Amino acid sequence: MSDLAGDLALARRAALAGAEVGLRYFAALAELPRELKADGSVVTEADRAVEAAVRAVLGGARPDDAILGEEGGLTGTGGRRWIIDPIDGTAMFVAGDDRWLVLVALEEDGEVVAGVAVVPAQGTVWWAARGAGAYQSGIGDDEGRRLRVDPTGADTPHGATVGVIPDDYVHRPDRAMLEPLTAVARTAPWPVHAALLVADGRLDLAVQTRGQIWDFAATSLIVREAGGRYSGLDGRQAPDAGPSLFSRSAALHGATLKLLDGS
Template sequence: MSRDLNFAIRLAAAADEITVNRFQARDLVVTRKPDRTPVTDADTAVEDAVRALIAAEFPDDTVAGEERGGSVGAGRTWVLDPIDGTKNFLRGVPAWATLIALVEDGVPTVGVVSAPALGRRWFAARDHGAWVAAGGEAVRMSVSGVASLSDAYLSTTHLGTWVEYHSRERYLDLVDACWENRAFGDFWSHCLVAEGAIDVAAEAVVNPWDVAAIQVVVEEAGGRFTDLGGAARFDGGSALSTNGLLHDAVLGLLRR
């Protein structure tokens, strides 16, 4: 593995130590941000710890994180989501993860998604493939070979976000076109696409820290990642991951 990917995995391990210890803690502190989304003491503790490790190892790199801010510009930027799925985390649902990406000149080159309560960690580096570790040796991932939407397994998110940020009708078009649909939510949908377990994951609204790591994981697994308009970018405000074979068909439905 590259030095940067090894370092990102070290960051994920440090984050896991914090999140596992705070998950289902009786004294978990939960507050609400101005946008009314929840934040826990674990979110801020993870981001602070990861930022400190980055500053010690790569003092010239910049950081953009969900809780402490920052932006992605030229050069090297570490993009952090300390807990993706905070609502799950604070309710005791085990589907949450720490997301760590290295973005170089606007392009994600390293991505790690660590979900310790699920016992899984997904990671990838540009031109090094995508891998999943589930309690043992890491296994290389590849997307599915499903070539028809009528055979496709889709994961989406809350209908209300589609109504507000995209279109109820386009959401229903996509759901109706697919064989089966679920809402695994957040990082998990996209990682399941990378594993080949499902074929399409779509979100009407995301932030850059939600999907910077996802983009490189999905692409290195052989899939495609774009926003809902078809641009291959993590900062487009929406997200679509597919096995590649289905991507244009999905975009066609969402653009109608």
């Protein structure tokens, strides 16, 4: 049996170490070269440096665990796997937008059991452990505020508030995919990652149109532990590649999936 509290504390320590590195690069953006990956997304030296810092903390404390990172791929084997997105929102990062995150999660035997999301430039930390709830605090604060989804909203997407990620440019096929929802729901701005706002009761829904497992591992657990629901738009329950939906309730989640499926 693992020590889940210890694993969560380690995830926080690793994510905060990465955040510290990321902030140094964020403070000197004008000097930061940018590259394009094969898929057209932006990557920088900062992404690699943040992941290296996170890996150093995790590997030093749990040398037998596997680690999967967006930049470094998979290292190690076994039933325990740490999942890292060193800079979630690199395009925002290089644009000077303060909403970028450092995401760290722990998966045991295929289930995410701990997750941390740090928003370094806003000075906040969001975290959850399986069965222990979800919380948010300022960086450096010892105590967290319990997160809970809004229990009062309707269980239909009609009139619901939805945050769409990304909010700056949505590819034409993704706009078409979301049109049944955006036609009946109210699209709302998100000053911090929209899934976290679902967990905090400030949004009913969040849709992330594209992503990989490292984009969803931490945020999916935080939303679930706050009382909400997460799945891929295809209904898969585990975080993985593809568009994903976060909702304040099971009924709203099901109704939104049906609407998007055209049924």
